[in-house]
Amino acid sequence: MVNFKKLCAGALLATAMLGVGGLLPSAEAGRLQDIQERGTLLVGSTGDYKPMSYLNKETGKYEGFDCEVAELLAQSLGVKVQYVPTTWKTLSADTMAGKFDIAISGITRTFARAKDMDMSHGYLLFGKTILCRKEDAKKFTSEADLNKKSVRVMVNPGGTNEKFALSNLPDCTLLVHPQNAEIPSLIAEGKADVMITETMEARRYVRDDARLAAPLIDDPFTKNQFGILMAKGDQEWLNYVNFFMEEKDMDGTLDKLEDEYIK
Template sequence: MLIAPSRGEVPAASRLDEIISRGTLRVGLTGDYAPFSSFDAATSGFSGFDVEMAQSLGEALGVKVEFVRTSWPKLASDFAADQFDVAMGGISITLDRQKKGLFSTPIMREGKTPIARCADKERFGTLAEIDQPGVRVIVNPGGTNERFARARIKQAEIKLYPDNTKIFDEIAEGRADLMMTVSSETRYQQKRHPGVLCAVHPETPFDFAEKAYWLQRDMALKAFVDQWLHILRENGGYAAINQRWFN
């Protein structure tokens, strides 16, 4: 049975209304996950695929974009503390995150796959080949990469490395053997380290994952973001931004 609102009752303002009234969209980014988001300490500025996407969303809303720096270990607590309206920058959909907020329609489908020195590419095609004594698997702490590795690696060494901007140099310079991360990142890092690092079967990852934008729980905001994404895909805006950062 539907109950009509009382006469004169004012409906609660949505998060979408609040953002428009405030004139600012607060976007959480880690700034250490190229090409999704990178932070330049010299300029205190962000760049990357999701930085451009955030600016497009801000334009659609008619508001300014305020970037809020977070980190993978603090992402969930910062989100719960309402430090930002939306988390962007390569966020994977997880059920734990879904409990705390809402996800937009997915922006990318991929999964975890290895990246290793090109000379070792054929050694690490399967999880069984990776999970061997003496193999050094490097991971950044606090995100889905660490959770994936800890769930599947029992014999190989797991090395935590806190600086996600330099973690691939550890592999290139021989201090680690491989990292398992999403296929889009392995392709990007392969381009950044030509002939040195190679993505291992990025077209057939070990698991299924999707990336999306993690929104504070508000259906009006989710509906707007989903419609913006739909229009951006149809008018070519998404393809143009994707081409600049991934191709």
């Protein structure tokens, strides 16, 4: 027979030893606890992607769909948002270095990112498409129309737009411009012919600039979802972010934000 008194006594002794730094180290505090103790949610953003996350140079404030989501996430934790600037080129390195609690800036869910970092469940279905001048809209009806030496395709460095162009448009004249938010105006001014972008961004810029068109917006080259990016290894924090996004999807908040910033 099992001696339950001895078994319980042994369990209590092991628990006591673990609690005072005995056989095993105590678990480090997770990011949830860090955020609440700090009183701020550190949010990484490129600030150059309308309508998802955009730094308004006139007001100095971040605006857009993802910025609203970040504010609501912070409110759910009883803290404030503090933005941490990043770039598409340094986004992965900054995330893995723990420079912020989340990165949310119209970030595409990819296998490459999921391999090295944690990503939330997807939200907002979109795809790769193009922006061009309105008078050129009939020139670009397929991917083949872009893949020509005579077509100047402009992208921002380090993100999925550049990767798409390198993989799918090897024969185009590829131009890399460091400021993503400036590219639509450069297209409108004739400094390049086409911008590789996402349907979300294309809709916003066509709405804001009558010189631009997005002829392939209803038939994008790819289908993807955005995700919230985090350093790998904190399952509790990932679970919380996923739960938060699921709740905001079910209560209609994400639909309202989509109507406000995208549609």
